[in-house]
Each structure stands twice: as structure tokens, then as C-alpha cells.
Amino acid sequence: MKGLFITIEGNDGSGKSTVIQSLKEELAKLDVEVCYSREPGGSYVAEKIREVILDTDNMAMDDKTEALLYAASRRQHLKETVFPALEEGKIVVCDRFIDSSLTYQGIARGLGVDEVYNMNMFATEGFMPHLTIYLLVDPKIGLERKSHQKELDRLEKEKLEFHEKVYQGYLMLADRFKDRVRVVDGNVSIQEECKAVNDIILSFIKERGF
Numbered sequence: 001m002k003g004l005f006i007t008i009e010g011n012d013g014s015g016k017s018t019v020i021q022s023l024k025e026e027l028a029k030l031d032v033e034v035c036y037s038r039e040p041g042g043s044y045v046a047e048k049i050r051e052v053i054l055d056t057d058n059m060a061m062d063d064k065t066e067a068l069l070y071a072a073s074r075r076q077h078l079k080e081t082v083f084p085a086l087e088e089g090k091i092v093v094c095d096r097f098i099d100s101s102l103t104y105q106g107i108a109r110g111l112g113v114d115e116v117y118n119m120n121m122f123a124t125e126g127f128m129p130h131l132t133i134y135l136l137v138d139p140k141i142g143l144e145r146k147s148h149q150k151e152l153d154r155l156e157k158e159k160l161e162f163h164e165k166v167y168q169g170y171l172m173l174a175d176r177f178k179d180r181v182r183v184v185d186g187n188v189s190i191q192e193e194c195k196a197v198n199d200i201i202l203s204f205i206k207e208r209g210f
């Protein structure tokens, strides 16, 4: 495939949405075609699955069901949105991807990183991002930022302990996937965080000839 697949990850409250907005403004200045997407969701069917996953009425959802639904959403998103865009030579920037499953389900829910990884390989057929950014903020600060939001989804309602595990999980994964992952400190000002991410992505796409 001719395009580039870049994913942005982070623990809750890491400033991901603002960072992606700033990246959009930077990339709009270049002569490149970019497709922005998100998980869970990112295509018609995948957005339907997202509603089920995040619905606060579904508190009885089993952890393995949750992991399978994220993988199902991912499969559909790849087929409907990501692969076609990459075939057309576009840069795809995606808000969350497989690393979220590895840390939220594999580590924080305790299903096991290898188990969740292998299950995802069925969904993705081994396809991985070319570059992934991890935005990491102290989970206490992250949750404090989120607490101002009116409605929290099912995952955001989890306790601090769960978010600590997500954070630690990302640190572990950053080491495991060194070649693909760049960690950005989310404890600094949002302007500094945006600049750090924009710098990494701009130089990466330049290196790749875009």
C-alpha cells in the first residue's frame, strides 16, 4: 500500500483531541492528502459497535466480549476506511488503534498482552501502523482533566487504579515496540505537547517522501 498509517494513543486526559486538532492545522498547510479517523469507530458499522462498547448501560459487559468488540470494530474500520485510503496513497491519522487494546484490555483488564495481541492479529492480518505516538500524562492529572466533562463513557468511569495500569501498560509497550512508537510527555503545557507531536510527524512524513 502506498500511504502511511499513523496512530495517536494516550491514556485518558492526555490531550489527544487537542493534539490531533493542532496536527490537522499543520498538515493542512502541506500538499498532502490526509484521512482522519478514530477507534472504536471510523466507519458506519464500526461506529455502531462503538455505541455498544461505550454505552454506560452495558456495565455487565464481560472483559473478553469487550476485547472482541474492539477487535471487530478495528477489522471493519480497516476494511472500510483505512485500507482504501492507504491504497489511494493517503496519510491516515487514527485516534487510537491496537495499542489501546493491548493496554486497556490486555493489561488493565488483565486479559494478557499476548492473548489480546494474537486475537487482534486475526482482525488485522498482521497489519501495524508505520508510526505511533503515545501521549502519556500522569493518570491523576488525566482523570482530573476528564472530570470536568459532563458525561463520562463506560471506560472513563473506571477508577484511578485502572487508569494507572493503562499508563504503566503504555510504558511497557513503548519498550516492546521501540521501532514504531514515540513517547510524548503529556504533563507539559498543551502548546508544548502539540509542538512535540507535530515535529515528530512532520519529520516522519518528510523522511518517507511525502
Ligand code: TYD
Pocket: 011, 012, 013, 016, 017, 038, 039, 040, 054, 070, 095, 096, 097, 098, 099, 100, 101, 102, 104, 105, 153, 155, 156
Ligand atoms: P473515546 O471517547 O474515543 O475516548 P478518548 O477521547 O479517550 O480516545 O473512547 C474510547 C475509549 O475506549 C477510551 O477510554 C479507550 C478505550 N479503548 C479501549 O479500551 N480499547 C481499544 O482498543 C480502544 C480503541 C479504545
